[in-house]
Amino acid sequence: MPPVKKIVMWLVVIFLLYAIFTSPDSxxxxxxxxxxxxxxGVRNIGRFFDSLISRS
Structure with missing residues (x-):
């Protein structure tokens, strides 16, 4: 299975580079x-723990 994972990773990287070069604004x-x-998401996690601590 690892070779398949590596191939998929390279395909994703190539697609991202293609998308950046063909349409940088998008x-x-x-x-x-x-x-x-x-x-x-990080801000909301911080608010959650802040709320949790302030209830004690």
């Missing part, structure tokens, strides 16, 4: 949106 928008989702 790729930047997608990356920005993904970054906002990650940042919002």
């Amino acid at each position: 790729a930047a928008d997608i990356f920005g949106s993904a970054w906002d989702v990650v940042a919002n």
Whole structure:
């Protein structure tokens, strides 16, 4: 199974490079949106633990 995993990883990398080179504005928008989702998730986890600590 590891060779299949490596091939899939390379296909994903090649696709990402293709998307960046053919449409950099759209790729930047997608990356920005993904970054906002990650940042919002981390912020919400912080709020959750802050709320948990303040209840004690």
